[in-house]
Amino acid sequence: MNTYTGSVLEKLKKHYYWEKEFLQAAEEVFESLDAVIEKEPKYQKYNILERISEPERVIMFRVPWVDDSGKIRVNNAYRVEFNSAIGPYKGGIRFHPAVTLGTMKFLGFEQTFKNSLTTLPMGGGKGGSDFDPTGKSEGEIMRFCQNFMSELFRHIGPDTDVPAGDIGVGAREIGFMFGMYKKLRNEFTGVFTGKGLNWGGSLIRPEATGFGAVYFLQEMLGAKNEILDGRTVAISGFGNVAWGAAMKATEMGAKVVTISGPDGYVYDKDGISTEEKFDFMLAMRASGRNMVKDYADKFGTEFHPSAKPWEVPVDIAMPCAIQNELNLDDAKKLTANGCRYIAEVSNMGCTADAVKYSVNTTTYAPGKAVNAGGVAVSGLEMSQNSMRLNWPEEAVDVKLKEIMKNIHYSCLHAAEKYGQKGNYVAGANIAGFKKVADAMIDQGVV
Ligand code: 2IT
Numbered sequence: 503m504n505t506y507t508g509s510v511l512e513k514l515k516k517h518y519y520w521e522k523e524f525l526q527a528a529e530e531v532f533e534s535l536d537a538v539i540e541k542e543p544k545y546q547k548y549n550i551l552e553r554i555s556e557p558e559r560v561i562m563f564r565v566p567w568v569d570d571s572g573k574i575r576v577n578n579a580y581r582v583e584f585n586s587a588i589g590p591y592k593g594g595i596r597f598h599p600a601v602t603l604g605t606m607k608f609l610g611f612e613q614t615f616k617n618s619l620t621t622l623p624m625g626g627g628k629g630g631s632d633f634d635p636t637g638k639s640e641g642e643i644m645r646f647c648q649n650f651m652s653e654l655f656r657h658i659g660p661d662t663d664v665p666a667g668d669i670g671v672g673a674r675e676i677g678f679m680f681g682m683y684k685k686l687r688n689e690f691t692g693v694f695t696g697k698g699l700n701w702g703g704s705l706i707r708p709e710a711t712g713f714g715a716v717y718f719l720q721e722m723l724g725a726k727n728e729i730l731d732g733r734t735v736a737i738s739g740f741g742n743v744a745w746g747a748a749m750k751a752t753e754m755g756a757k758v759v760t761i762s763g764p765d766g767y768v769y770d771k772d773g774i775s776t777e778e779k780f781d782f783m784l785a786m787r788a789s790g791r792n793m794v795k796d797y798a799d800k801f802g803t804e805f806h807p808s809a810k811p812w813e814v815p816v817d818i819a820m821p822c823a824i825q826n827e828l829n830l831d832d833a834k835k836l837t838a839n840g841c842r843y844i845a846e847v848s849n850m851g852c853t854a855d856a857v858k859y860s861v862n863t864t865t866y867a868p869g870k871a872v873n874a875g876g877v878a879v880s881g882l883e884m885s886q887n888s889m890r891l892n893w894p895e896e897a898v899d900v901k902l903k904e905i906m907k908n909i910h911y912s913c914l915h916a917a918e919k920y921g922q923k924g925n926y927v928a929g930a931n932i933a934g935f936k937k938v939a940d941a942m943i944d945q946g947v948v
Pocket of ligand 1: 592593594595613664665666667668669695849873874876877878880
């Protein structure tokens with residue numbers, strides 16, 4: 503690694519040694535940027551690496567709430583406003599028991615580069631809480647969301663910071679949070695994306711992350727003169743992202759044979775391919791049970807408890823659940839069984855060693871490129887809100903396709919320009935970085 507890049511990374515490692523996920527994300531980006539830093543001395547001159555790896559602002563707060571039995575509970579909550587060089591902070595809110603400040607920082611950091619790749623004017627941010635929605639009643643979820651917003655409302659706004667959903671936060675939670683924001687501010691603004699369709703949401707936003715991922719995958723295959731039709735696909739997760747990816751991959755002629763949850767994975771040899779099955783995924787998410795065994799029970803398919811879908815022979819793997827869900831052993835199993843494409847859909851879904859291995863053994867693309875369709879349509883929702891207009895489904899879908907095509911092109915173009923032809927990891931990091939870094943230079947030392 504270049505001495506400047508190496509010294510900034512060492513400093514981060516010393517300073518934040520316990521933030522493992524953040525350091526993993528930073529190291530991957532820094533490794534990709536070596537050639538850029540060598541070729542363009544301005545980034546070192548303006549000390550961009552040290553500046554871009556530190557959030558502009560971190561808000562931490564407690565969220566006390568009362569459960570259905572009357573007991574008072576307390577959770578930690580965060581909003582990491584990472585970078586606003588190219589637009590207002592933008593990124594989802596995650597409710598998951600594994601959330602720490604380090605998780606939020608890794609996600610906010612990744613979001614900065616991802617949002618830059620979309621070509622839309624959005625900075626990077628992320629928020630969330632260690633609140634676990636599993637098994638909570640609707641009343642508990644609502645009270646938690648309201649108490650969460652009773653602090654966050656003073657820090658966000660349609661031109662400042664625009665949250666959305668993520669793991670554990672869907673349209674229902676966004677509704678509860680938006681409702682509280684509106685009440686406290688006495689303002690109806692586009693402060694959230696992923697809103698309900700009756701109150702400012704965009705068509706295609708629920709499907710966008712999964713649809714966009716499949717559009718990107720099609721481009722990956724197309725670059726090698728291949729098509730999705732007739733391929734088998736392993737998907738992990740069963741939430742909003744897995745749902746969209748399964749529907750679009752099926753529509754394109756692929757056969758999706760797995761979904762997974764914390765309890766194990768489902769192998770559906772006939773394919774997760776009917777409207778009834780897609781709707782059942784939504785019902786599983788809405789039930790709050792967090793178990794995919796329910797699918798196996800309902801449709802009489804195989805269920806593999808406490809196992810991951812990466813042991814199934816498939817042509818394509820699409821991790822759609824959570825960070826570090828696919829490790830080196832999994833990557834080796836996939837390759838040994840003939841898998842040739844890994845489109846990472848979850849944010850940092852693969853461990854660092856799995857990425858290094860897969861880049862050489864498969865065609866691998868990273869989450870920040872593959873999953874950018876979600877936030878891209880969030881950007882389109884912001885545009886529609888500003889114009890006080892709603893675009894038809896077809897119009898949003900066409901734009902999403904175009905954006906994913908552009909991201910794919912930018913990744914390959916940047917990789918080639920900096921001597922790493924065909925490497926989507928390097929390409930995504932370089933293309934995402936340059937736009938933000940150049941904007942930071944233009945705007946002075948702030
Ligand atoms: O990781 C992500 O890109 C998201 N959770 C979506 C963020 C957004 O603002 O739509």
